Amino acid sequence: MHIMEGFLPVGHAAAWTAVAAPFVFAGGRRLVRQLRARPEDRLTLGAAGAFVFVLSALKLPSVTGSCSHPTGTGLGAIAFGPPVMAALGTIVLLFQALLLAHGGLTTLGANVMSMAVAGPWAAWAVWRLAAGLGAPRNVAAFLGAGLGDLTTYLVTSLQLALAFPDPAGGIPAAFAKFAGIFAVTQLPLAVAEGLLTVVVINALEARGLPLKAKA
């Protein structure tokens, strides 16, 4: 889901940066407020950030014969709500843009929107919906994390389709092209991310570590 440095036209890069900035600032403020109000959440928040660090570094093979990586943002979104993930996800994306030449500063806004905003919100919404419909906690967390992962890659596909519409088929054809690269590859990875998220949530809860949001 990383759009590489310079690979969005200037106007698109600026627009996504403008859209992402309020989410990151609000998330940062929420993070600081939460740490002040509940210092005991420090370790769990760090664990949520660490989970994003691990999972977004793992490039896994997929059934399409290509590789991709999970995002790890669903765990924190479920445990603390989506806003803080905008801040934690941005830290990871900055690290990758500056030290790994993976992603970029000009495309940071677009990548933040897909990985640190859309994915976490989708994960949280699916998790709440599934839990509200009576799904067991583990199933709800699995669905939330998995579909949140998938959402991130669909948003990236949409961002690229908007920037590079197909000369004949326009934006829909371009979306199909980019989603063809990302979405199918991502399906088994989303399953793996869902499973890992369930394991880590249960491991944290078994240790009595506070998860702010409850299903």
Place this chain on the structure above:
Amino acid sequence: MTRRRSGLLLLAAVLVAAAPLVLPIKGEFAGSDDQAKAAIAATGYLPWAKPLWQPPSAEVESLLFAVQAAVGAGFLGYVLGRHRRVKDGNGGD
């Protein structure tokens, strides 16, 4: 959830991740991010910015990715290891 079930879920995740390497799948297992980059370049688009710094080789890049994963896994393990399971009769600190 019991340790046994956690173990089974972890095993399932590993199987999902490893299956594509075992199954008869054709492909070079290139990164999807790089494939998207190539698809954009195929439209004739020229990037207008370059990374400020690039790892000098694939080895150094894999080193940095490994460091990223190690830092994350290390901290996660620290948090989980620092707190004992509540069921073990100790609520941790």
